[in-house]
Amino acid sequence: MRIISLKEVMDLTSLARSTIYKYIALGTFPLPLSVGERCVRWLESEVHEWILDRIAERDEKVQVAGKH
Structure with missing residues (x-):
């Protein structure tokens, strides 16, 4: 992962x-993960699934x- x-x-x-x-606000894109106070990331697999x-x-x- x-x-x-x-x-x-x-x-x-x-x-x-x-x-x-x-x-994201419309609920049509994967939600980001909070990995720090001001840092977000996405699961690559969820973005690929969206594509x-x-x-x-x-x-x-x-x-x-x-x-x-």
Whole structure:
């Protein structure tokens, strides 16, 4: 299990910091772990799972669109 920084999350997802925190507030992005008074990190596996979920959603939409 690996924990990653906000910069690494941004690099993996191509999302801006503000977008990541907006998605967290909406409940659609993995919550960060507090690892210090002013330091948060994410579980890499949860971020990867979030990415895989976006891919699955995209593929589902493509399949539905192809049935029309």
